Amino acid sequence: MLITRKLKDTIATRLMVIITSGAVLFFVAIGLVLLVKGLPVIKSHSLTELLTTSNWKPMKGQFGFLTFIVSTLLVTLLALILSFPLALLSSIYLSEFSSQKIKKFFMPVIDLLSGIPPVIYGVWGTLTLVPFIADTLAPHFVDFSTGYSLLAGGIVLAVMILPLMISIFLEVMESTPQDLREASLSLGATRWETTTKVVLKRSTSGILAGVVLAISRAFGETIAVMMVCGNFTAMPKSLFDACYPLPALIANNYGEMMSMPDYESALMLAGFILFVIIIVFNTVSWFILKRIKRSL
Amino acid sequence: MIKTKYQRLTKRYLTEQIMLMVMRLAALAILSVLAFILYTIAAKGLKSLSWEMVSSLPEGGYYLGGSGGIANAIIGSLLMISGSAIIAILISLPIAFCINFILKKGGWFGNIARFSMDILFGIPSIVYGAFGFLIMVWLGLQASLLGGIIAVAFLILPIMVRAIDEVLIMVPSDLKESLQSLGATRYEMMKVILKSILPGVGSAIMLAIGRGIGDAATVLFTAGYTDSIPTSVNDPAATLPLAIFFQLSSPMEEVQNRAYAAALILTIIVLIISLSTRQLTRRIK
């Protein structure tokens, strides 16, 4: 009896360790597979050529990623500029100023925002932002815009990374001990002074981690951005021009590239670049957040 | 002298009041964006939503404005997420329990496991889709329900592990210790603990389902698209996100309107899942 129990225990625990190890290896495997698949194009074209030129003519064997990389960076930057102030201000409000009641009402709102699928954000963008930009906003600045633009992509992405940032900012700010706030208040500081000089000062690294995480989420977002950004292979010259981020490139061309090995390889390389950037960003924020948790 | 100091003070209060107003506006803006999104989807979707949309398959000429519905996509999505959820639970439960109860607390392997899960969580769905597709090619599979199930399982696995991990961290160590002092093996102990955290596991599953059912990028290359309901896992399967995506890119207004209706259906499903997850989590706490 005891022996079978022990045996069961041993088998079960061993199996669990194996599965866990498998999951860890899985993440290495994704990187390796993408890299191996991306190697041929690095061999036939140099990496510098791939990353620094913007000629994208797969049929002629030209694979310059620059347009896509710049598009990804621009659309992410725009999203961040739009959403960071909103996220920070509302997090401060919820963490330091609002009543418990308002907070209880607001948390599901953030949940819902993070739960809405990307494709729905895309639909919303095409229905509202695109026509608004094309008909109302763009004519003031440029001769012509379809509305499918860097700006539309940036706005959609901004809304999508809001809940992620808010939830991390909130977690970090709320980890400030109440004692510290009271110490500052007792010295005659107003609540706003306490917020900026104590709470925010203490939360700087955590806020940074949240931003980094949001950036990496923005880099990888595919469908929603693709639905509103125009997907046109040319360097965007204004906010109202179409852009073409890396994930959209992969999504748009994946099915049809099977006949050309270099084309497939180039898209896999794009996937690998995305993968590496995101891992680096995630790792950075992981360590920052872990340090904060440990110091509690 | 007294007066200047007093004025300084009013300036400080004014700053606080102004910032408070700005912060309220920011919060209000976020609220309005959510309301705006839901309103847009509801207003557009309700116009073309009908029983036929939900209950029937696309008929001949559907994509040119012919009659029919998107039951294929609804059922496809449900089948796919059920399959992925089952696979993901079977893998994520052992991982979460392993991290919490078998590996040493704060040990290197546990740390690496948690770290990997957090990184996997951050990997975009398009990468999972591409990777899933490569695996399928390697295994000689066609774009099919099975392919979609595997790719979505990749996507939701880390979500589940993290959510279950969060529940397990809160299990009081008293319970663990008292079980062990009764002579339970680790396996027996974990069985008891699993029973006590079932609601938490439930909410973790719901969270993952909510994320998985709406994701388009993972199924774009792996699941294919078809007008019929798949009869085996090797058949291609339609999904709701792709139904929206494809119909929206049609030039026909009729078809576009159906995309809005499909978007409304997906939104409702996700909202229900999201709200009930919240209820479940609240009850646990």
Place this chain on the structure above:
Amino acid sequence: MFTITNTSKIEPTTNNNETQDQASISICNLNVFADKHQILKEVNLVIPPKQVTCIIGPSGCGKTTLLRSLNRLHDNNSLFKVSGCVKIGDDDIYQAGVDVPALRRKMGLLAQRPTVLPMSIFENVAYGLRIGGLSDKTQLKKLVEENLVAVGLWDEVKNRLHHSASQLSIGQQQRLCLARAIAVDPLVLLGDEATSALDPISSRKVEELLISLKSRMSVVLVTHTLRQAKRIADYVAFMYMGELVEFGEATKIFTHPEKELTNDYLAGSFS
């Protein structure tokens, strides 16, 4: 019949005002509710100026709640409701229009655990002064040094004033917090079991400092160690279940308490 409610009296520049300086704090009919639970019941108490007053009583009796209602720290918690009055001299701090930050500045707080702010040692002490509008560097330096000297920390930290304050030992941190609190020259120093997290030696140091502060300000200390109260208190308030049972001079309370409950508590029948 037009009276000016003079709220400007509670304002940071009045600390040189002689009459204010000698003012006692009178608490009348103070009730505090947390949600529906009543924590303080009809507390009436006059805290004499420039003395050490200890509030004693079993845990959960409302000592800390009473202390925190003296500088309106309950304001930020919407669950707390306060009624009754707390007066500094003749000014009710709970009346409408009170400048709360300025009020809190007059009621310094020393918490149970050291609460060093996330900045350097120097900036910790300078924090309250800067908030009060002092920006002159030489003046700041002078005041920081004075107050660090006053808590006996100057020699220990003078060479690392610009290092992070969290590197100090717990005992040093608590003295730093004390320096920070007295730097803004409060009328009253409120201590909430201010020595309970410290080792015996640091604890004794802080006690001595509190006694020495009597010449500058009133000290109100919540404590759960009777021996500490015996060592430093001039006046003692004994609380039980949210009510003030007895208040009086320390020597009298400790030798001839009027109430039986006080006697039982002092005798160690319950704690």
